[in-house]
Amino acid sequence: MPSRKKLSPSSEDYLETVLELSESTDAVRSVDIASHLGVSKASVTKAMGILREAQLIDQAHYGQIHLTAAGRRRADDVKNRHVMIKRFLIEILGIDEETAEQDACKMEHAICPTTREKWFDWLHQVLDNA
Amino acid sequence: MPSRKKLSPSSEDYLETVLELSESTDAVRSVDIASHLGVSKASVTKAMGILREAQLIDQAHYGQIHLTAAGRRRADDVKNRHVMIKRFLIEILGIDEETAEQDACKMEHAICPTTREKWFDWLHQVLDNA
DNA sequence: CTAAAATGTTAACCAAGGTTAACTTTTGTC
């Protein structure tokens, strides 16, 4: 039973950041999350407490941060929404990369699974027939 | 100089609700805003304080609520985003009305003016050639 | 016209998600 409790937009952002940093460095540090999100170290500590509680990350006291299997799944889900929306903004609407990134960051928290799925299918159908 | 200070998502929701209720009843009451948004009367009082401060509504003590000219413009802006996104979700993606309404409510706060404009142009171009 | 019901306001409170500052632990350099 994967714990499917809903995450706040803020928690989703932290989780997504852990995933992103995992991809390049593998040993994820609080300080890097903080600078990536433009937030204080103390905020990261708090947020990691929430993600640890939800069993989405493993982290020993004063230790490094690792996604659990469940955390990885959730993070992938957030990232997929993000990437999909950003592609829509850039490739369909012609928005510039920076604006698209900013708006995708916010929009990714606003869509329900149904919308994500239909949007995804539509986008790929349109892009494949281009 | 229209005061273009940014509104929080919450304030935008209240403003949009005032506009919607204005359209059918003209004498907008706190209690109707409260029930429309599923929020307590006290929350409405607080929120109206913010909108009054920003000169987006007129309201005498214990009085009814009216949009100012500036408030009307801002509310129209929010509503346009809402309607546009909802049309996209329903007419392009085929999302059901209720889900589209829910998601549009959240997405409307996430897009910047550039995105709104390009999305609007794209949508109308696509719908006109249908 | 008056009294009850409906509406509006205020005050005190709460939770979320930030902050800064002080402290603890870990790391890296000589």
Place this chain on the structure above:
DNA sequence: GACAAAAGTTAACCTTGGTTAACATTTTAG
């Protein structure tokens, strides 16, 4: 191996946007 610098944690605090409960004002039915 010691010790300074970097990283992480904790505690106390702030703001935002909600809440409930008590109170004030308006509206409306008799």
